[in-house]
Amino acid sequence: MLYPRAGVLSLTQRGDRAVFRMDSLRRVKTSAACLVDLTGLFYYMQLFGWLIGQPLRPDHVFLAHPRREDAMPFLGMFNATVTAGAPAYGFDFDAALLDMRVVRQAAELGAFLEDFPYRLVGAPSEVVSLSQQARGVLHAALAHGARLPTLAELAARFDISEPTMRRRLASDGSSYRALCEHCLREHAEHCLRMTNWSIGRIAAQLGFSSEEAFRRAFLRWTGHAPSRFRREARG
Secondary structure, three states: OOOOOOOEEEEEEEOOEEEEEEEOOOOOOOHHHHHHHHHHHHHHHHHHHHHHOOOOOOOEEEOOOOOHHHHHHHHOOOOOEEEOOOOOEEEEEEHHHHHOOOOOOHHHHHHHHHHHHHHHHHOHHHOOOHHHHHHHHHHHHHHOOOOOOOHHHHHHHOOOOHHHHHHHHHHOOOOHHHHHHHHHHHHHHHHHHHOOOOHHHHHHHOOOOOHHHHHHHHHHHHOOOHHHHHHHHOO
16 A cells, blocks of 8 residues: 555564554654654554554554654654654554454545544644643653653643642642653653663663662552563563
8 A cells, every 4th residue: 555655664562562663764854754754653553443443552652753852743643652762663552452353344445544634633632631741741851861850840841830730630630740650650661671771770761769769669560570570571
């Protein structure tokens, strides 16, 4: 359908996660090219879900573009953790979906292609909560190895007061602490799955005071020690 403009595509499985990669083979990485490639990535996500008759919801989206902020207009489409600077574009999702039966017929593809642009235009408006926007800011900080912004700094980022920020997060069923814990856990699990970093390096990357402090937090989040989680995630 897309040959030869689709670049190089691959699908791998690592433990209970499936990883789809899309290398667009671009020599020059511009912000405009990033948005074009993100559109393509979103198309594949929609196509895969359409084929099995249920939404495909990635946990992590990665960009082959060095600056995450250039992709901000489209990041809401995925409602997932997004990091930049990867070798290729892609996302991971529950590998159990690979066993789902394809329920679509070839004759239906034309209608899907005609409808896709409207899905693209409508997608960002589906993800508008303040807690999701705040998660994006926290994820960006962790992806760059920076400290997590305080609640006051987050509030200033969204041009609201700290009490208002707290109230609006509560109305979303969340809190500053819960968002931080969620983002730290996601990045910890990603590092354990996708890198060969030592536990100490991961702890330092996430801003923990010590390796032991990170181990205690990870055990509280998952019920497993980091080393055990890494072994099981890699099969």
